[in-house]
Amino acid sequence: MRGSNLAELRAPLSDVDGALDLVDGFDDALGHGFARLGEERAGRLTVLAGAVAGSPLGDAVADAVAKVAAGSVSEEHLSALAAARAALLGAAHDALLARCDAALGRTRESWQPSASEGPPVAPNLLAGVRAWLTEVAVTGWRGVDHELVSASAPLVEALYGEPALRRVAVLLDGLTDELRASSPVATMPRLPERRWADLWSRALLLTRAGAWGAAGATDVTGRLLVLGVDVHEHATAVRVQVHGVLEPAGGDTPRLVRTNLVAAKVDTIVGPAVWQLFGDRPVLLGALAGGHALDLVDMPLLPGGDLVWHDERASAGAPADPFATARVLLPGAVAPPVHPLDRHPVGVATPVLIEGFTAGEGGFDIDGETLTVDVESLPDCGPLTAEAVAAAEACIGLLRWDAGRWSLRPLAVRGTVKRKPVATHTGDWALGPTDPKVVKAAAKAGDAVSVLRERAGRLLRK
Amino acid sequence: MDDESAFEKHDSGWERASTARVVPPVRPRKLAKVPFVELADGRLQGVVSSGSDIARVYVSSIGAGTHGFSCSTNNNRPCGGLGSRPCKHLQSLVDEAVLQHGFARVARYLQVDAAGESGAELMAQLRGQRDSTPAATVFSRFLRHLAYLEVPVSVAPVPELDWFPTGGAR
Structure with missing residues (x-):
């Protein structure tokens, strides 16, 4: 990537700015609470409805804005507004990704609608989550207190009991942890309006479908060359996301892929200790720590470019330098479509x-x-x-x-x-830290994962 | 300036950032003595191991604002060390909370208007009375906390974690 590519990447995108200004109107309303919007805020929502008027959402959103402005706030209306907001951000995403691909000269596959997602799981539980999200929206972030946050705890616990609802569980848990730490929210000098509205909207959309994007995998065989590891976490979840290039057996075009390991954790498990949570995936972790390729046989690949990792379908390959992969294979690798x-x-x-x-x-x-x-x-x-x-x-x-x-x-x-x-x-310590200073510090702090697992073993199965 | 205020020096784009940082990451600490500390339900609350009996734990809490304090076993027997002043379990709870979250965050949650560094300094600022707290509620939150360690690893994508970039603890 050269300076000219960077300049191209950063050229103004006025449509994105315009879409985000409309999203601001919704985010402000959610901060304030939909129960008492007032004329000015209702006016901003009307402009948002106008932006999606020509889309299939148009009528539902226009109706929702009219009802909400008149003081009638229901789950249906809020869902329509959340969908309109998601549509605007989806359009912004498309413009940004197209810009990024153009600046990098990258080819991206387009999404092929095909896979059906299966029947919804635990509809009553999802209805409960929707009711809580509705109460939050009616109240507004500024009205969120300990009581309202605590009401979400049984929902989160139940969501973790349904493996198919892991996405909603992880999302709602992360959001409510932030609200718990910020309660009473009225005392916060500033609100993370975009962020919380993002999380709230995505949660509401997930309660409609349960999940999406987990169907339609095809098995792939070939060689996975790691580019690097991205790590995401909140208090009770951590994800190790490996980005790499898949060279399919048979000589097809290399593809840009990811693979994800998501573990539940607690807030006191931080730093290199998080790798211990993935200890039963030694082949993948070994490749990250050892810097070698992975030979895959029949590994499921989702249409969105995510390999569904099965450690027993992978074996350690030859040494592979991510910088060589990035220089040689990345420019010609095809990027995956986005659900x-x-x-x-x-x-x-x-x-x-x-x-x-x-x-x-x-x-x-x-x-x-x-x-x-x-x-x-x-x-x-x-x-x-x-x-x-x-x-x-x-x-x-x-x-x-x-x-x-x-x-x-x-x-x-x-x-x-x-x-x-x-x-x-970032993945060098996947099998444990190799820096003597860090090893010593970890030994001094004690092994959080072992201490807590020991307690769990004693107390949870009495 | 301590870590907390450095962390909260939001830039001007903070309100419009999808990945804005809201909760600072906790600092690592030894968990054997006080396995569980949280700022929740309007209280600093947690679980403190008994010094003498490995099977026994104490459930300790301090209310935000009121500073009313309580300590009992998980079977609701009052802590023998608790009088008109907080017991050693409460002292341990405050010490570990300060290690985990930093003085400023714990003080602000408890509504203590003071600067300091140590748990002892924070304890000296508390003016509450002995109070009763449902030990069962706090203890069930501890069990819930431990239950996270039993949730299996998922290999399905969770794109919602895109909103939660790691880092910031060092």
Whole structure:
């Protein structure tokens, strides 16, 4: 990627700005509460309804805005508004992803509607979640208190009991944890309006379908070459997401793929300890720590580009340097399509190799253009630090977009230490930390996972 | 400036950021003595191991605002060390809460208007009376907390985690 690509990436997208201004109107209403909107806020929702008037949602949204403005707020109306908001953000996502693909010269497959998603699971439970989300919307974030947050606890617990509803469970748990920590929300000087409205809307849409995107897998055989590992977590969940290039057996075009491991955890399990939660996937973790390829036989691949990982269908392959993969295979790899309901700017996370830059304050200077580097989300479970990023000569990262700007989240860097090239990857410690200082600190803090598992064994099965 | 205020120095795009940070990550601490600490339901509450009996735990809590304190076993027997002043279990609870969440966050949750660093400094600011708290409620939250460790790993995509980037603890 050169400075000219970066300039192309960052050229203004006025349609995206316009769509997000409309979304702001909804997000403000959700902060205030739909019970007493007032004329000005209702007016902003009317403009939002106008934006989707020509779509299949048009009538439902126009009706919902009229009813909500008149003081009648129901689940149906809120669902229609959430759908309109999701449609606008979906359009913004499409524009951003198209821009990103064009700047990188990347080919992306288009979504083929086919797979049916199966019958909805636990409709009564999902109705309960919807009722809670409705109460939150009627009240508004500013009215959320301990009591309203506590009312969500039995719902979250029940959701974890239904494996098919894991997405809703993880989402609602993350949102309510933030609300619990922020209660009473009325005392917060500022509200994370976009974020909470995103989470609320996605939760509401998930209660309609239960889940989506988990059907239609096809088995693939070939070689997986790892580019890097992205880590996401909140207090009670952690996801290790491996980005890589799949070389299908038989010589088909290499494809950009991901694979995901999602574990439940508690807030006191942090840093390198999170890898212990995935200890029963030694083949994948071994490849991350050891830097080798993975040979796959009949591994399910979902239409959205996610491999459904079965450790027993993979075996360790030859040593493979992610920087070589990024240089040789990434430019020609075909990117996966995005499930229509997953289209949101937060999902634009595209692997890219950056070379020929100068690392400076706040970012990488490429031919005079500065790319912001997101050093605040470097995973604490790996050795990649802000210092390593500042000394980087090459970087594999994910191009992301949030709050109106592009940034790079590093997954791996290569630099020179004592005149020798040294590469650091977020997944280097997948089998445990290798830095003696970190090992010592971990030993001092004690093994949180073992302590808690021991307690769980004693108390949960009495 | 402590970690907490550095963390909360939101930039101007914070309100419009899908991945805005709301809750600072907790700091690692030893869990053997106080396996569970949380700021929830308007209380600092948690579970403290008994020093003498491995099968016994104490359920301790301090109310936000009122600072009313309580401590009993999980079977609702009052803590023998609790008088008109907080017991050693409550001291441990506050010490570990400060380690885990930082002084500023715990003080703000309890509505203590003071600066400091240690659990002892925070304890010195509490002016509450002995109070009764349903130990069963807090203990069931602890059991619920432990139950997360028994949820199997999922290999299906959870795109909702895109909203929760990691990092920030170091």
